[in-house]
Amino acid sequence: MQxxxxxxxxxxxxxxxxxxxxxxxxxxxxLIDYTIQRAKQxxxxxxxxITLSTDSLEIIQVAADCGLTSNYIxxxxxxxxxxxxxxxxxxxxxxxxxxxxxxxxxxxDLDVTSPLRxxxxxxxxxxxxxxxxxxxxxxxxxxAARNPYFNMVEQQENGFYGLVKKxxxxxxxRQSAPAVYDLNASFYWYKxxxxxxxxxxxxxxxTSIFIMDHICFDLDHPIDFEFLNYLITNNxxxxxx
Numbered sequence: 570m571q572x573x574x575x576x577x578x579x580x581x582x583x584x585x586x587x588x589x590x591x592x593x594x595x596x597x598x599x600l601i602d603y604t605i606q607r608a609k610q611x612x613x614x615x616x617x618x619i620t621l622s623t624d625s626l627e628i629i630q631v632a633a634d635c636g637l638t639s640n641y642i643x644x645x646x647x648x649x650x651x652x653x654x655x656x657x658x659x660x661x662x663x664x665x666x667x668x669x670x671x672x673x674x675x676x677x678d679l680d681v682t683s684p685l686r687x688x689x690x691x692x693x694x695x696x697x698x699x700x701x702x703x704x705x706x707x708x709x710x711x712x713a714a715r716n717p718y719f720n721m722v723e724q725q726e727n728g729f730y731g732l733v734k735k736x737x738x739x740x741x742x743r744q745s746a747p748a749v750y751d752l753n754a755s756f757y758w759y760k761x762x763x764x765x766x767x768x769x770x771x772x773x774x775x776t777s778i779f780i781m782d783h784i785c786f787d788l789d790h791p792i793d794f795e796f797l798n799y800l801i802t803n804n805x806x807x808x809x810x
Contacts (some may be wrong), residue, residue, distance in 0.1 A: 573675070574616075574673045575665055578621050578622070579623070580621065583624070586790070590788065591642065593794065596801030598805070599634075601632060602631075603684035604679045607679065620664075629642075641661060647655070675758060675759065676758070676763075677695075677758055684797075685810070686756055698790040704760070707757070707778065708776075709755040713751045750778060756779075784800075
């Protein structure tokens with residue numbers, strides 16, 4: 570059975586923290602190119618459709634130079650700082666379904682600013698959501714460096730600080746603390762029914778995770794670009810981008 574998969578790549582032009590970050594050169598390629606090429610690899614195997622959601626004509630041109638053409642312009646109300654990612658994906662989803670006169674079975678959202686994903690990551694995670702009838706969403710994570718049960722604190726009502734998560738034991742080692750994970754923002758799988766629930770977060774009553782066993786991080790700060798550029802140009806990654 571051929572599943573109908575829509576791959577969404579969302580890249581707003583108005584980044585304030587790092588202007589132009591979605592097309593910023595890194596490792597001698599525009600950042601968005603890493604996501605486009607990985608999407609094309611997966612799409613070729615599964616006959617998936619790839620679509621771009623952006624409000625920027627410059628990003629559309631760079632994406633076209635990388636092999637992904639688009640005639641879609643994100644509406645202004647979805648291009649603001651306050652626009653939610655789920656609403657952005659839903660709008661391009663409905664647009665593509667109307668254009669192709671079809672209903673997709675799965676939506677795979679690939680984040681441009683978290684490009685350290687492998688084809689194997691996407692294949693394995695797709696098998697997970699495809700083979701679990703109850704699963705609604707799935708997203709990529711890494712094991713967290715900090716643990717709210719052990720070494721993360723927050724301010725209490727009395728003004729002093731205590732552990733974020735309370736535990737029953739009077740003593741607790743780092744090794745025995747419950748496992749927690751960091752969302753690394755690299756990819757999110759959705760079953761089509763998710764977008765009929767009017768939810769604003771991918772975390773639902775039936776969400777699972779795909780634990781990456783390699784380095785993956787989101788590019789939020791200028792130093793993140795410097796770090797990733799070093800890893801790429803000096804061949805420090807243990808997989809091909």
